[in-house]
Amino acid sequence: MPNFTLPRPVRISRGQKVSAALVATASCAAALAFTAAPSNAQTTAADAPAAVKPVSANGLPLTAKDRADDGKKAQAADSSVTAGHLKVTAVEKQGHAAEQAANRSVERKAIAKPKAAPKRYANNLDGWIRESLAIMKDKGIPGSYEGLHRNIMRESAGDPNAVNDWDINAINGVPSKGLLQVIQPTFDTYHVAGTPKKLTDPIANITAAANYAAHRYGSIDNVNSAY
Secondary structure (H helix, E strand, O other), X not given: OOOOOOOOOOOOOHHHHHHHXXXXXXXXXXXHHHHHOOOHHHXXXXXXXXXXXXXXXXXXXXXXXXXXXXXXXXXXHHHHHHXXXXXXXXXXXXXXXXXXXXXXXXXXXXXXXXXXXXXXXXXXXXXXXXXXXXXXXXXXXXXXXXXXXXXXXXXXXXXXXXXXXXXXXXXXXXXXXXXXXXXHHHHHHHOOOOOXXXXXXXXXXXXXXXXXXXXXXXXXXXXXXXX
8 A cells, every 4th residue: 555645734824814815805806897897899899880871862872973973963053053043133133223224214304304494575566476376376266477467557556555545445435455456345255364364465465356356257367457
């Protein structure tokens, strides 16, 4: 039978036992922590979402050509919006310019065609006849320069204040007066509106006499004697 010698037991002090126990406990805890918790690299890789790749309308991944086409479409859309805005702005400007041009045209017409000033006539026999003819034309009363002048010279010699104080009218208290020797009742009946209501006023006297002659003789031009 072999002769074995048993090893001599090692005596461990109480303090050494406590230290050994603490070391063993710490080692176990570290091992458990290491096993339970994955590394940062593992956590990041597991939790990170998969990369999202852009796809086209048919669900297929976009190619470089698709992205280029999309960029061109976006640029075309921007250009269309810009062009539309420019067109609208241009139309608004044209409308404003047209309105200003129309306003200027009206202003120019107002300046180019001022209201005509009333025509002035000489304060003499020629002027009185011409002014009377203008009024007669406006009122539709016939007569000519020659017919008026001829009868005036016979009746009063061109004196607007001439008075006949010897004929039957004068005897009856209504003497003939003025350039064409008109009595007051005749003047009142044939007075032309717009002229003075004064028997001896040259214009009023001529137009009233011409109006009377037109009603009785057709025109002052047809009068060649007392009327």
